[in-house]
Amino acid sequence: MRAARVNLWFARGWLGAGFVFLYLxxxxxxxxxxxxxxxxxxxxxxxxxxxxxxxxxxxxxAGLWLSLKIAFLTAxxxxxxxxxxxxxxxxxxxxxxxxxxxxxVSAPLVMPEVVVGLSLLLMLVSIQRxxxxxxxxxxxxxxxxxxxxxAYATVVVQARLRDxxxxxxxxxxxxxxxxxxxxxxxxxxxxxxxxxxxxxxTFTISLDDVVIAAFLSGPGSTTMPLVIFSRARLGLNPSVxxxxxxxxxxxxxxxxxxxxxxxxxxxxRMIEMAAAQRH
Numbered sequence: 001m002r003a004a005r006v007n008l009w010f011a012r013g014w015l016g017a018g019f020v021f022l023y024l025x026x027x028x029x030x031x032x033x034x035x036x037x038x039x040x041x042x043x044x045x046x047x048x049x050x051x052x053x054x055x056x057x058x059x060x061x062a063g064l065w066l067s068l069k070i071a072f073l074t075a076x077x078x079x080x081x082x083x084x085x086x087x088x089x090x091x092x093x094x095x096x097x098x099x100x101x102x103x104x105v106s107a108p109l110v111m112p113e114v115v116v117g118l119s120l121l122l123m124l125v126s127i128q129r130x131x132x133x134x135x136x137x138x139x140x141x142x143x144x145x146x147x148x149x150x151a152y153a154t155v156v157v158q159a160r161l162r163d164x165x166x167x168x169x170x171x172x173x174x175x176x177x178x179x180x181x182x183x184x185x186x187x188x189x190x191x192x193x194x195x196x197x198x199x200x201x202t203f204t205i206s207l208d209d210v211v212i213a214a215f216l217s218g219p220g221s222t223t224m225p226l227v228i229f230s231r232a233r234l235g236l237n238p239s240v241x242x243x244x245x246x247x248x249x250x251x252x253x254x255x256x257x258x259x260x261x262x263x264x265x266x267x268x269r270m271i272e273m274a275a276a277q278r279h
Contacts, residue, residue, distance in 0.1 A: 057239055059227055063223050066224070078150050081150045082152070090162055145202075
């Protein structure tokens, strides 16, 4: 009994240490965004001046807006293409080129981002020389992030599709539903949570990316992570802490709201399933 209690407290201690290791830097960043001193290691009092300076920092605001647009487009495109790829791999067990297709979809997960970024740069430069399009900027960065996001979205959606009960879709088809109706009315509601998870994951990955964006960005298309990275080499301005704090708060609120909506939808689905079984 005593050994079990010791093991429990040991496990809790390690868990607590892990959370401190992960979240203490974020807490420190938020705290020092209100520091009156421009030196990050010295606390000189509470202030909001860095947030006021942020409103006049056109470079960071432009980079943040560009990053949000690319992340939104990447998340939407990744969910659509990743869902199609996951359906192909799960619903169609055998088709010509399946092994090659599965390997190509999963390749960005194991390849270094430097290799992915350099390969895309060489390909896009060759295409631009041949056709004069596309110019390096929002579209090229989106292509790179989409390549990476589709791989993550496919894994998330594929895991959910494998857990589905195929008898539900078969029952819908037996009742006269056509394949598009089965997808929209039966399959899609059951994988909605995985689609939301894939969207949030790919949005975060795109918003955070530095390496691929560094290869594929052009003049006037600098994302926020690239702006922060370039300023870090010269010494960070505390306004960077302010924009990072805003992003942390927005992401935290978004995750909480999404988790609440997913949990509510899951409870509603369980209630409906229980009511159907009683009848």
